[in-house]
Amino acid sequence: MAELHQTAAHAEHDHKPHGWRRWVFATNHKDIGTMYLIAAATMFLIGGLAAMAIRAQLFKSGMKLFDPTMFNSLTTMHGLIMIFGAIMPAWVGLANWMIPLQIGAPDMALPRLNNLSFWILPFAFTLMLASFFVPGGAVAGGWTMYPPLMQQFGAAFPMLIFAIHLMGISSILGAINVIVTIMNLRAPGMTLLRMPLFVWTWLITAYLLIAVMPVLAGAVTMQLTDHFFGTSFFNAAGGGDPVLFLHVFWFFGHPEVYILILPAFGIISEIIPTFSRKPLFGYEAMVYATASIAFLSFIVWGHHMFTVGMPVAAQLFFMLSTMLIAVPTGVKVFNWVATMWRGSLSFEPPMLFAVAFLFLFSIGGFSGLMLALVPSDYQYHGTYFVVAHFHYVLVPGAVFAIFGGVYYWLPKWSGRMYDMRLAKWHFWLSVIFVNVLFFPQHFLGLAGMPRRIPDYAPQFTDWNMVSSIGGFIFGASQVLFPYIVIKCIRSGKPIEANSPWDGAHGLEWELPCPAPYHSWQTPPTEAMLAHGAEH
Amino acid sequence: MKRARLGRLLGSSVLGLAGRLPLAWGASGWDELNMPRGVTSASKSIYALHMMALWVCVGIAVVVFGVMIWSLIFHRKSRGAVPDVTLTHSTKVEVVWTTVPVLILVGMAIPAARLLVKINNNTDPQVNIRVTGFQWGWRYQYLGTTVSVISKISASSNAASQLHSGIRPTSVPHYLLSVDHQVVVPVGEKVRLLITSIDVIHSWWVPDLGVKRDAIPGYINEASFTIAADRPGTYRGQCTELCGRGHAYMPIVVRAVTPAAYQAWLKKHSSPRARRPRTPRQRP
Numbered sequence: 001m002a003e004l005h006q007t008a009a010h011a012e013h014d015h016k017p018h019g020w021r022r023w024v025f026a027t028n029h030k031d032i033g034t035m036y037l038i039a040a041a042t043m044f045l046i047g048g049l050a051a052m053a054i055r056a057q058l059f060k061s062g063m064k065l066f067d068p069t070m071f072n073s074l075t076t077m078h079g080l081i082m083i084f085g086a087i088m089p090a091w092v093g094l095a096n097w098m099i100p101l102q103i104g105a106p107d108m109a110l111p112r113l114n115n116l117s118f119w120i121l122p123f124a125f126t127l128m129l130a131s132f133f134v135p136g137g138a139v140a141g142g143w144t145m146y147p148p149l150m151q152q153f154g155a156a157f158p159m160l161i162f163a164i165h166l167m168g169i170s171s172i173l174g175a176i177n178v179i180v181t182i183m184n185l186r187a188p189g190m191t192l193l194r195m196p197l198f199v200w201t202w203l204i205t206a207y208l209l210i211a212v213m214p215v216l217a218g219a220v221t222m223q224l225t226d227h228f229f230g231t232s233f234f235n236a237a238g239g240g241d242p243v244l245f246l247h248v249f250w251f252f253g254h255p256e257v258y259i260l261i262l263p264a265f266g267i268i269s270e271i272i273p274t275f276s277r278k279p280l281f282g283y284e285a286m287v288y289a290t291a292s293i294a295f296l297s298f299i300v301w302g303h304h305m306f307t308v309g310m311p312v313a314a315q316l317f318f319m320l321s322t323m324l325i326a327v328p329t330g331v332k333v334f335n336w337v338a339t340m341w342r343g344s345l346s347f348e349p350p351m352l353f354a355v356a357f358l359f360l361f362s363i364g365g366f367s368g369l370m371l372a373l374v375p376s377d378y379q380y381h382g383t384y385f386v387v388a389h390f391h392y393v394l395v396p397g398a399v400f401a402i403f404g405g406v407y408y409w410l411p412k413w414s415g416r417m418y419d420m421r422l423a424k425w426h427f428w429l430s431v432i433f434v435n436v437l438f439f440p441q442h443f444l445g446l447a448g449m450p451r452r453i454p455d456y457a458p459q460f461t462d463w464n465m466v467s468s469i470g471g472f473i474f475g476a477s478q479v480l481f482p483y484i485v486i487k488c489i490r491s492g493k494p495i496e497a498n499s500p501w502d503g504a505h506g507l508e509w510e511l512p513c514p515a516p517y518h519s520w521q522t523p524p525t526e527a528m529l530a531h532g533a534e535h
Numbered sequence: 536m537k538r539a540r541l542g543r544l545l546g547s548s549v550l551g552l553a554g555r556l557p558l559a560w561g562a563s564g565w566d567e568l569n570m571p572r573g574v575t576s577a578s579k580s581i582y583a584l585h586m587m588a589l590w591v592c593v594g595i596a597v598v599v600f601g602v603m604i605w606s607l608i609f610h611r612k613s614r615g616a617v618p619d620v621t622l623t624h625s626t627k628v629e630v631v632w633t634t635v636p637v638l639i640l641v642g643m644a645i646p647a648a649r650l651l652v653k654i655n656n657n658t659d660p661q662v663n664i665r666v667t668g669f670q671w672g673w674r675y676q677y678l679g680t681t682v683s684v685i686s687k688i689s690a691s692s693n694a695a696s697q698l699h700s701g702i703r704p705t706s707v708p709h710y711l712l713s714v715d716h717q718v719v720v721p722v723g724e725k726v727r728l729l730i731t732s733i734d735v736i737h738s739w740w741v742p743d744l745g746v747k748r749d750a751i752p753g754y755i756n757e758a759s760f761t762i763a764a765d766r767p768g769t770y771r772g773q774c775t776e777l778c779g780r781g782h783a784y785m786p787i788v789v790r791a792v793t794p795a796a797y798q799a800w801l802k803k804h805s806s807p808r809a810r811r812p813r814t815p816r817q818r819p
């Protein structure tokens with residue numbers, strides 16, 4: 001390991017390539033991380049525009065802005081864009097930026113692989129978005145792509161499947177890189193149980209990715225051969241089984257949910273101790289809780305399909321295994337609360353987002369627990385209650401954690417401080433209107449409004465209007481985010497110290513701001529490690 | 536001009552919203568916020584389970600959020616709070632917050648499991664109906680009779696739902712929730728549905744009956760319900776599995792009548808001589 005660091009030190013010439021070559025041939029973890037984050041922000045914007053269109057159509061009963069098929073395309077593509085285009089690349093971008101900094105490595109272990117895994121994405125995204133413009137329009141069968149409905153779409157269908165293949169390859173390569181980096185490039189003395197939790201949660205996420213992305217690829221490939229090569233994997237008329245797809249898809253789909261949220265747990269575990277000025281409570285319990293959540297995520301997929309008519313024993317099993325996830329998740333929440341307890345709290349933007357995460361992710365967890373109870377799920381399934389549930393987990397959950405992470409580390413990346421006042425505006429607008437947007441959807445679902453419908457009975461109008469108004473303001477306030485970031489990079493106040501946060505611990509804060517182009521050219525000293533690993 | 540229209544639309548919407556909101560909170564308004572109790576023992580038990588789970592969650596939230604809010608108020612740096620950096624681990628507390636949730640979960644799982652087994656009992660039905668979903672409607676065949684009902688969205692809802700219809704949804708009775716031919720069932724008798732599909736996956740859901748079951752090609756799913764004898768009436772629901780462009784336009788309307796009226800209806804619509812079951816005419 002020391003050898004590696006020396007090689008890196010020797011190889012250090014500060015001649016980073018300039019112009020477009022720096023980006024196209026990028027091998028530097030920071031450059032690649034930046035590109036990932038820009039790509040994620042772009043897709044977040046596009047997926048957000050689709051969401052605005054959806055909320056406009058649902059503004060009132062009888063509103064007919066879009067043809068029903070176009071509406072279905074919008075919901076389908078909104079889901080796929082946000083999951084595969086926005087949240088996942090944002091996590092990979094943050095991993096690229098932070099993992100080498102946090103474990104005392106000079107760069108990611110496999111820089112060229114890193115370049116490939118990023119540059120696959122623009123092609124995948126283009127293929128996916130271009131499917132809007134082919135005859136018949138984009139796939140309109142929901143992001144879950146259930147057959148036989150999925151088989152009814154035209155040229156967009158193979159385009160989407162190839163896009164998923166590409167994004168899957170990209171994710172697997174990214175995950176391999178993360179695992180190899182964490183396993184091999186940790187600085188001397190950075191033992192596994194000294195690693196920051198963001199690194200830990202990403203390590204576990206990377207294993208999840210490698211385990212389930214091939215499953216998704218297999219499932220969609222079987223749909224492809226059903227469509228073009230006359231196989232009958234999911235075609236009942238040919239002796240196949242549509243429910244098989246549901247099983248395979250959700251075997252991917254549930255771990256996928258944790259791929260989207262585990263890195264968020266990591267970030268929250270970094271931010272809360274910093275702004276509580278107190279070490280994280282129960283560090284080891286956090287690691288074990290993350291690992292048990294990851295393990296359990298493989299045996300709960302059936303809870304997405306309680307209404308397909310599984311045997312009662314299977315429904316019972318999936319109900320109990322799902323409820324069990326509440327235990328490690330609870331441990332995590334309690335640990336965060338205990339970290340704040342008797343701390344010395346201050347509320348800079350990262351902490352504001354982290355605190356909102358704690359409250360609102362918990363609400364998503366509560367509705368998740370309710371959804372786990374099979375008899376109740378018979379009523380909730382396929383309604384806006386489910387939509388409310390997973391948006392609470394993903395928007396004030398995953399997305400708020402991404403915002404928190406960016407506001408936490410942006411000074412380290414840019415060497416400048418952003419406009420705190422504007423960032424607080426961004427926070428308050430987001431946190432208020434995310435609730436106006438999603439909370440009423442619980443009511444709509446309970447009152448009987450199915451999800452994925454372009455029009456609804458008049459009695460659902462009131463809460464849909466509230467939700468849409470919340471959505472428009474929430475959407476509009478997100479424009480602040482790129483503005484704040486760009487303004488910070490261009491004209492933010494330069495930071496002299498290594499850390500703008502007085503309570504921050506971790507190797508990344510032992511480096512100057514901005515972090516040098518090649519992160520750790522000499523391994524951190526034991527004193528730095530000891531200071532960093534104060535958990 | 537466009538802007539003026541948009542302005543008017545927004546204005547009328549906001550006013551409409553303000554006017555209707557008190558209703559939403561009013562006497563009948565709870566229905567708009569919560570799951571219906573329904574008219575079968577299953578739907579009532581599900582409602583009870585749902586409320587139990589909801590209050591358990593509220594209870595946990597009060598405790599956890601209470602502690603958090605306490606910290607947010609009293610352990611602020613600006614109030615001069617000094618961090619207790621030694622507070623990083625406590626086996627006692629950690630054992631408590633692992634075991635207490637387990638006990639709560641067990642307490643929720645037991646009634647849920649009991650109810651699950653109970654409502655999945657499809658034995659000894661008195662009426663058997665095969666339900667077939669298609670793009671976009673439902674076909675109901677009364678097994679052991681020649682009666683068959685093909686049920687699609689009502690003409691008035693269909694007309695209003697067209698792209699440039701200009702018909703206000705509120706002017707249509709039960710917009711998107713009315714059909715041309717209702718499925719008729721007796722109250723007080725156990726009705727078993729055998730649910731399938733001829734094309735894509737659909738899902739048959741009537742909230743008041745507490746029944747939601749997917750209609751899947753190649754599968755015959757079972758579900759059953761018994762409507763309380765004192766609750767004849769019309770119960771409405773929708774397809775709950777995305778099934779293409781007509782997904783929002785394949786409602787389900789169940790008319791529950793007394794057993795005598797049911798028998799009379801059945802007799803009236805069965806056609807012993809017809810080779811194929813005939814679709815009865817009904818009022819929408």
Ligand SMILES: [Cu+2]
Nearest residue numbers: 737738774778
């Ligand atoms: Cu349907």
